[in-house]
Amino acid sequence: MDYGKYFSADVPSFLKSPVREIFRVVDLSQICSFAGGYPAAVTFPTDQIPSLAEKVLAKYGTKPLQYGATQGIPELRELIAKRYSVPVSQVQITTSSQQGIDVCSRVFLDPGDIVLADNPVYLGALQSFKAYRAEVLPVISSVVEKSRPKFIYVIPDFNNPSGKTMTLEEREEIVRIARELDILIVEDSPYRELRYSGEPVKSIRELAPERTLQLGSFSKIFAPGFRLGWIIGPEPLLEQIYVCKQCLDLCPPVFDQYLAAEFVGSGALDANLVKTIAEYRRRRDLMVGLLEKYMPQGVSWTYPEGGLFLWLTLPENIDTVAMYDEALSKGVAYVAGCFFYTDRSHRNTMRLNFSYIDEAKMEPGIKLLADIIRNAV
Amino acid sequence: MDYGKYFSADVPSFLKSPVREIFRVVDLSQICSFAGGYPAAVTFPTDQIPSLAEKVLAKYGTKPLQYGATQGIPELRELIAKRYSVPVSQVQITTSSQQGIDVCSRVFLDPGDIVLADNPVYLGALQSFKAYRAEVLPVISSVVEKSRPKFIYVIPDFNNPSGKTMTLEEREEIVRIARELDILIVEDSPYRELRYSGEPVKSIRELAPERTLQLGSFSKIFAPGFRLGWIIGPEPLLEQIYVCKQCLDLCPPVFDQYLAAEFVGSGALDANLVKTIAEYRRRRDLMVGLLEKYMPQGVSWTYPEGGLFLWLTLPENIDTVAMYDEALSKGVAYVAGCFFYTDRSHRNTMRLNFSYIDEAKMEPGIKLLADIIRNAV
Numbered sequence A, B: 001m002d003y004g005k006y007f008s009a010d011v012p013s014f015l016k017s018p019v020r021e022i023f024r025v026v027d028l029s030q031i032c033s034f035a036g037g038y039p040a041a042v043t044f045p046t047d048q049i050p051s052l053a054e055k056v057l058a059k060y061g062t063k064p065l066q067y068g069a070t071q072g073i074p075e076l077r078e079l080i081a082k083r084y085s086v087p088v089s090q091v092q093i094t095t096s097s098q099q100g101i102d103v104c105s106r107v108f109l110d111p112g113d114i115v116l117a118d119n120p121v122y123l124g125a126l127q128s129f130k131a132y133r134a135e136v137l138p139v140i141s142s143v144v145e146k147s148r149p150k151f152i153y154v155i156p157d158f159n160n161p162s163g164k165t166m167t168l169e170e171r172e173e174i175v176r177i178a179r180e181l182d183i184l185i186v187e188d189s190p191y192r193e194l195r196y197s198g199e200p201v202k203s204i205r206e207l208a209p210e211r212t213l214q215l216g217s218f219s220k221i222f223a224p225g226f227r228l229g230w231i232i233g234p235e236p237l238l239e240q241i242y243v244c245k246q247c248l249d250l251c252p253p254v255f256d257q258y259l260a261a262e263f264v265g266s267g268a269l270d271a272n273l274v275k276t277i278a279e280y281r282r283r284r285d286l287m288v289g290l291l292e293k294y295m296p297q298g299v300s301w302t303y304p305e306g307g308l309f310l311w312l313t314l315p316e317n318i319d320t321v322a323m324y325d326e327a328l329s330k331g332v333a334y335v336a337g338c339f340f341y342t343d344r345s346h347r348n349t350m351r352l353n354f355s356y357i358d359e360a361k362m363e364p365g366i367k368l369l370a371d372i373i374r375n376a377v
Helices: A018-025 A046-060 A074-083 A097-108 A123-131 A168-181 A235-249 A254-265 A268-294 A324-330 A359-376 B018-025 B046-060 B074-083 B097-108 B123-131 B168-181 B235-249 B254-265 B268-294 B324-330 B359-376
Strands: A091-094 A114-117 A135-138 A149-154 A184-188 A212-217 A229-232 A309-313 A349-353 B091-094 B114-117 B135-138 B149-154 B184-188 B212-217 B229-232 B309-313 B349-353
Touching: A046 A254, A046 B046, A074 A091, A074 A229, A074 A254, A091 A097, A091 A235, A097 A123, A097 A149, A097 A184, A097 A212, A097 A229, A097 A235, A097 B235, A114 A123, A123 A135, A123 B235, A149 A168, A168 A184, A235 B097, A235 B123, A254 A268, A254 B254, A268 A309, A268 A359, A324 A359, B046 B254, B074 B091, B074 B229, B074 B254, B091 B097, B091 B235, B097 B123, B097 B149, B097 B184, B097 B212, B097 B229, B097 B235, B114 B123, B123 B135, B149 B168, B168 B184, B254 B268, B268 B309, B268 B359, B324 B359
Parallel strands: A114 A135, A114 A149, A149 A184, A184 A212, B114 B135, B114 B149, B149 B184, B184 B212
Antiparallel strands: A091 A229, A212 A229, A309 A349, B091 B229, B212 B229, B309 B349
16 A cells, blocks of 8 residues: 555655664664763652652642643642743643644744754754744854744753853844844753853843743653653743644643642752752763863864753764764764754764763763774874 | 734634633533543542552663653553554554644645544544644535545544444445545544443454554543553554654653553553443443433433443524523533534534533533523423
8 A cells, every 4th residue: 555645745844863763773772872862860850759649649639640731730830930930821831842842833833934043953843843844044144134034943051962052142142133033932941950060141031031932841850751841931822832732632741740740849859950960060071071081183072061962073074974883883872963954064073962871881982982083084 | 012923824723622711711610510521530540550650660760751762662552552453563652642633633634635524523633633724524425525535534432522333334434435535544542442331343443454543542541641542553654653753742751651551561451441431331321311301302312332422412493502601600511512513513412421520410410401401492
C-alpha cells in the first residue's frame, strides 16, 4: 500500500531530530557521549517522589487522578505567578516547554511566514517552525528590514546550542526590533534558573511584557519525566493558546502538576536547585579545564555562565559531520554544529553537553575528541 | 494593544468546548450535573498509586524521571501490543487520546479537506478537525460520492455523545466506503473495554488493519490525570506521527507511563476493570430505570451497552439550548445535543453522562429534568 498520498502538505517539511535519530541507532551509554541535552539524573529529587505522591493524594484526594483545568491546576499556576511576579491570569501550564514552542507555532504561524531566531537555533524550535512551513532567518541580519516576520524566537540565557547569554544591550536591541516591526517575541527560558557564575540579566519579558511570551520548563529544575512547562504572557494571547490547548491534549498531566506544586510550594525545589547548580557548576568547570588541557591550537569554545552546553569552533578546514563516524567508532559522540543552522553552514562547529555524561567519562572523552581533532587538522 | 493581527489564519476556526466553558462559569459540584464526561473517581486505583510510584522507582531507578523515547517507553508499548495482538512496531504512546486525534489532524489534514465522521460527533474531534480548517460531513450520506474526503473518523463502541454501538454490518460498511474511496479510518476507541452488556463486536482495525489508526485511552480504565493514550496503526503512518510527536512534546509523560506499565503488567488493571465495569453497569441501569420512571411521553433515549453516555431525544418543539438556563437555575446540567452537530441541528436532543454524577444526585437530577421537560412540552 502506498501511504504517501494520505499525508498533509506540511509533512514533507517535517524534520527528524538528528539528536533523537542518534539515540535510535547507538546506545550512547556505552560510549563517551556529549551529544544529548539530558539533565543529570543525580539532580532529580528521586527519593522524594514517593512521599510527594503520598502527600498530594492525602491532601487532594482523587483530584490529581481526574481531568484538570486546561490552563493547568490553580495551585501550580499561582506558584509560578508568584515566582515570576506576574498575575495568575498570565500563566498557562504546558505539557513540556516543547509544547509551549509548538502551540506558539500553531497559533501564530501560517505557511510562508518568517520567524526571526537565534543563529544557531534550538533544534526543537527549528523543527516546530519548519513543520508549519515557516521560514527561519537570523534575528540580527539586514534581511529583517526587507521581510515581514511573525515573531522573534530567542533563548537569551545560556543558549542551546551556543551556550551564550545575551547582554542587556542585546536584549534591548531585540525589543527595539520587535517594537519597530510591531511583532511578538517568544523568549524560551528553560535554563534561566541554572546560573553558575556572573550576574542575572533582566529577561526580555521584563523589558517588553506587552509582546513577550516567556516559556519555562520543569525539565531542568525538577525532572523531564513529568513533561511540564509554562508560558507567561499577555492574556489576549494566552486566551487563544488556551483554546488551542483544548485540542492538543485537553489539559497538562494532572498528577504530575500536583507533584510539581507540592515540590515548589514546600520549598523543596529551591533547596534542590542549590544542589543542582553546585553540581553543574563543578561539571562546567571540569569540562572547561579539560578543554584547556587537551584541545589543540586553533580550537575555541564558549564559556557558559549557566545551562547545559558549550560550543566548540574548530579550524575552518574541519567538517564535524564528516568526522562524526570516526568519532563514534572511537567511542565519543557530539552533535555537529551545522544541524543548528537552517542552511547547514558552520560545518567546523559542534555542541558539547556537560550535564549528562558520567563524570568519569569526561576526561577520556575530551582527550579522545582532542586526538581526533588533532589528526583532522 | 491589538493582538488580533498576530494570529494565524487557523485561529478564527478555533472552537471553544461548550462543555469546558460551562466548567469555567459554573461550579457543577453544587448542582446535579449530567454535563461532563468524567469517569467516576471511585474507579481510580487511588490507594495503589503510592506503592506503584515506589515500585517503578525501585525497579527502574531514575529512568521514570528522565526524558524517554518519542514512541513511548518500550515496557508500555509491549504491553499494549500484547493486549491488542499487534507487533510493538505498530504502537505509539500518546499524551492523551485527544493528542491522538490532534496528531492525526496535523499529519493528514490541509485546509479545505473533508473528514467523514459520526453525526453527532465527539466534540474534541470536531474542535481538532475545525482547527485545521477541515470540513466535517456525516460518514453515511450521499455527499460521500461527490466529495474527496481525507479520512473517516468514528467511535464505533459506545459512541460519545450518542451512546450507540455500531453493528458488525455497519463497521463493514465503513470499511467498504474507506476501501472504495481509498482513504484512511481513524477509529476512536476510548470506551471499548467498558462493555456492560451484549457481545463485543470486531473493531474496525481488525477488519481493515491496512488503513485504520485505532486510538486508545488510559483515561477511562486507569485515570485521566496521567494523560496517556495510544495509537495502533500501520508503520508507515506511525513513522510520520512519530516525527510530528517530536515537535509536539518530545515524548509522553515518562513517570506516568511507568506507573501505567506497572499497573497493566501486574494484572492490576484487569482486576480494577472488573470493578469499574460493575460500577458503571449499575449506574447505567439506575439511570435507565430513572428515565423510565420520570420522563414524560414523547421522550426517548439510547440504551448504551457500555461507555459513559446516553442520548435523549425530546419532542420536536423543545429547544434544549433555550431550556438550558432554566435547567441550570433549577439545579440540573446537561450538554445540548446540537453542539455535537456541525450544523447545530437536532435542537431537541441532549447528552447525559451517568459515570460522574454522585449517585445520590441521580434521582433528584432526573426528576428535575423530567419536570422541566414536561413544562416545556
